Amino acid sequence: MSAIICNPRTAETRYVARMNQTTLLALSAFALVSSITPGPNNMMLMASGANFGLRRTVPHALGVGIGFTLMIILVGLGLMGLFDLFPILNSVLKVVSVAYLLWLAWKIANAAAPDTETGARGKPMTFVQAMLFQWVNPKAWSMALTAIALYAPDRNLGAVLLVAVVFGLINLPSTSLWAVMGQILRGWLSSPARLRAFNWTMAALLVGSLALLI
Numbered sequence: 001m002s003a004i005i006c007n008p009r010t011a012e013t014r015y016v017a018r019m020n021q022t023t024l025l026a027l028s029a030f031a032l033v034s035s036i037t038p039g040p041n042n043m044m045l046m047a048s049g050a051n052f053g054l055r056r057t058v059p060h061a062l063g064v065g066i067g068f069t070l071m072i073i074l075v076g077l078g079l080m081g082l083f084d085l086f087p088i089l090n091s092v093l094k095v096v097s098v099a100y101l102l103w104l105a106w107k108i109a110n111a112a113a114p115d116t117e118t119g120a121r122g123k124p125m126t127f128v129q130a131m132l133f134q135w136v137n138p139k140a141w142s143m144a145l146t147a148i149a150l151y152a153p154d155r156n157l158g159a160v161l162l163v164a165v166v167f168g169l170i171n172l173p174s175t176s177l178w179a180v181m182g183q184i185l186r187g188w189l190s191s192p193a194r195l196r197a198f199n200w201t202m203a204a205l206l207v208g209s210l211a212l213l214i
Helices: 002-006 008-036 040-052 054-085 088-109 127-136 138-151 157-185 192-213
Strands: none
Touching: 008 138, 008 157, 040 054, 040 088, 040 127, 040 138, 040 157, 040 192, 054 088, 054 127, 054 138, 054 157, 088 127, 088 138, 088 192, 127 138, 138 157
């Protein structure tokens, strides 16, 4: 015990090793289920894949995966403590998230086809926009806070990084599947009427996912 007290790095290493042995499978399962189930990111990636194709959606997907991994690290290393100290931040986050997601739903519902008779082109979400979106995505906040609380409760650097790495390896391919599904539907959505119906459906599902999370 005295050796551990005198050497914090040894304690952290043993903590991470113990976590690997006992909870890595549970953490991976949580990461998979929470990443692949419907939510704002997945609805938007599917809509982007259908409207713009998989290649133009790649920056969006990378922004989601990398942005969420970074979010877990920052939440684990300090931001979670801010929410404990200032509960009002939870209410502020909800208001901002609802307003922004409703605006995104409106944009999806009214999105024009990538090429129209007037020559207008739609634009998919960029890498930076997708990264920043994680900070107003209520599902991302819920996933990050729950992951840290369950699998890195001491919030030491090693455990937080392990949680982030597991989510980083699982989240990107899981969410990207939704963009692939959108790409698969793209041929069927060549009809303007079908595309319009699809976009309105995606917008409704985005709002619906928000209602379940708030």
